[in-house]
Amino acid sequence: EVQLVESGGGLVQPGGSLRLSCAASGFTFSDHYMDWVRQAPGKGLEWVARSRDKAHRYTTEYATSVKGRFTISRDDSENSLYLQMNNLETEDTAVYYCARGGWRSGSRYYIDYWGQGTLVTVSS
């Protein structure tokens, strides 16, 4: 059974930093693209970042709103995904979901499993 468990959320002041973690189990982590998706309170989903798999050299992609401030990384030996968030803004307040971009259709990798999320609150 695929499981994704996020941790590391909490309260941080504007301009501060936070590192989120996602522990994955139930599948071969190194074979899969992995994503972070967030959802502000009462709002819709916003894709944040993607890490491609080992076969694609772990290259990364980012949403325009976080590029240059957030860094996605992974440790395949630990089956873990990370999101380093720097220079946080109040607009970054959201539940952050770890997700597996595991469903390949042609050349595209669709998100097929999600964790339960971790809440990040940016406030003074």
Add this chain to the structure above:
Amino acid sequence: DIQLTQSPSFLSASVGDRVTITCRASQGISSYLAWYQQKPGKAPKFLIYAASTLQSGVPSRFSGSGSGTEFTLTISSLQPEDFATYYCQHLNSYPLTFGGGTKVEIK
């Protein structure tokens, strides 16, 4: 960035109704579109990929169609467990984006 506009943003329907949700892209995205269902306090669930292919285990009352810039999600006969918020997402190019969501509520 490619913008996805869902309509309506909210709809009220009864059990047994046929429901259609539209997702329009700001530029052509071929068929690189997914649909997700989210219930309150829960993570989203993967329903449809490549615009029209049902993910394994998803009831056949759900269907998707479209290509280019206009897409639809249809529920042929709404069931009590279908009351939720639905999101489209494109995978045409980076950055990936989601539509704003359509909340389906009980009339």
